[in-house]
Amino acid sequence: MVASGSIALNKEQKQILITSAASRMSGLEADVFDRQLQELLTLLPDLRDRLLSLSPAILVELAADTAGVALKLIQLREWFPAANLGMLLARRPTLLTAAEWGGVAAARDKLHAMFPEGGVDDLVTRQPLLLVEDVDELVGELERLLPGVDMRLMLARNPGIVTELQRGPGALGPGAEFMAGPAGPRHGGPAQGGPGGRGGQAGGAGGGYRLSPGSDLGLGGVDWL
Numbered sequence: 751m752v753a754s755g756s757i758a759l760n761k762e763q764k765q766i767l768i769t770s771a772a773s774r775m776s777g778l779e780a781d782v783f784d785r786q787l788q789e790l791l792t793l794l795p796d797l798r799d800r801l802l803s804l805s806p807a808i809l810v811e812l813a814a815d816t817a818g819v820a821l822k823l824i825q826l827r828e829w830f831p832a833a834n835l836g837m838l839l840a841r842r843p844t845l846l847t848a849a850e851w852g853g854v855a856a857a858r859d860k861l862h863a864m865f866p867e868g869g870v871d872d873l874v875t876r877q878p879l880l881l882v883e884d885v886d887e888l889v890g891e892l893e894r895l896l897p898g899v900d901m902r903l904m905l906a907r908n909p910g911i912v913t914e915l916q917r918g919p920g921a922l923g924p925g926a927e928f929m930a931g932p933a934g935p936r937h938g939g940p941a942q943g944g945p946g947g948r949g950g951q952a953g954g955a956g957g958g959y960r961l962s963p964g965s966d967l968g969l970g971g972v973d974w975l
Contacts, residue, residue, distance in 0.1 A: 772806035796840035832871035842878035877909030
């Protein structure tokens, strides 16, 4: 007999577990939820490859209102006509949730003010986290941590730098919200690393951001507060 702990599930089996958990959480009949899920995946085909990293709670919220998701896709296309929405939302599907959607328009306006010459659509495609975090605060903290560096230029060239930051007890790295769900680090849940780890260190001056100790930026003299 093979010990249950040694049984490895393949990708399809794992997806079945995730969607089954979401179906039970929704309170709907399995066939009804499955229809809603298929409607969602028709709207967001790139999301199919992210099912394993989505928490059931996020999946339930998005599948429960596919008409609302469709309207948000239309709005995103109007706001970011040149963006690759499939890629953007595959990287951050939670952008369509109630917790994050409300801040997208304001973030768009700030980014357009910061980059009047254009390029915002490509920027958010590469790093949709810029539509969630306070851009002004991010830039201010980057300038504090890396004095003398043109942060506007750095963001344009490498928007992924925002994932090299940590704020308070939680990390801003990609994917933190997916398996963690509403109680995870991106939603005010427990910090990665626990109270005694690096994630539990107090923030420095300013907004409490700091560069992740694992950063591969290769910049000397960084303030690791």
